[in-house]
Amino acid sequence: MSTVSYYTAEGLKKLRDELDHLKSIERPKASQAIAEARDKGDLSENAEYDAAKEAQGLLEMKISKMEEVVSNARLIDESQLDVSKVLVLSTVKIKNQTNGMELKYTLVAESEADLKTGKISVTSPIGKGLLGKSVGEIAEINVPNGVLKFEILEISRD
Known part of the structure; x- marks a missing residue:
């Protein structure tokens, strides 16, 4: 398939x-x-x-x-993507609710993921958890060591 x-x-x-x-x-x-x-x-x-x-x-x-x-x-035609929600190719600034740390990730296809450059896969747990969220929402993401809560601070297209 x-x-x-x-x-x-x-x-x-x-x-x-x-x-x-x-x-x-x-x-x-x-x-x-x-x-x-x-x-x-x-x-x-x-x-x-x-x-x-x-x-x-x-x-x-x-x-x-x-x-x-x-x-x-x-x-993907980046010019047609909605910036009000987290989608593929969104650059998202998030804040970890537990420790207050701010992170910035770009969501990409699995084959383009590279954590060193801040690109995470949309199929990763964090990527899946952020998809569809808007600025101000809290994303609760299940990871192997528990649940992480991230606040969406900013969504952009770089």
């Missing part, structure tokens, strides 16, 4: 570039490794040949999965 994923223009370009790299560079390398191993003689006792074939199979599986993701990818 295929699932639709939403991407920014930057995220979709990155995904397509990676797929192109796998097809145009990694695939020929795998074929070359098999050819070199085949030239070494008896295939029944050639571990190098077996390893090269297995690596090629894994590469083809990865390419196939990425092609499916790209074919089901949808580009």
Whole structure:
């Protein structure tokens, strides 16, 4: 079953570039490794040949999965997004009700998530808990060590 994923223009370009790299560079390398191993003689006792074939199979599986993701990818038109609620690509400033700490996150597709740059997935517990909330609302989010309460301070599109 295929699932639709939403991407920014930057995220979709990155995904397509990676797929192109796998097809145009990694695939020929795998074929070359098999050819070199085949030239070494008896295939029944050639571990190098077996390893090269297995690596090629894994590469083809990865390419196939990425092609499916790209074919089901949808580009998000950021100009059409509502800024009154937290949605995909919203930058949200939140305040932890327990310790008063303020945090700022941008909600993105799962494949674009990067906590170091403040991008969290909409499928993460915090991302799910913030979706649909408006400024001033309290989001109660169930996490493994209990319930976190965040107040939505600001919603923007960066």
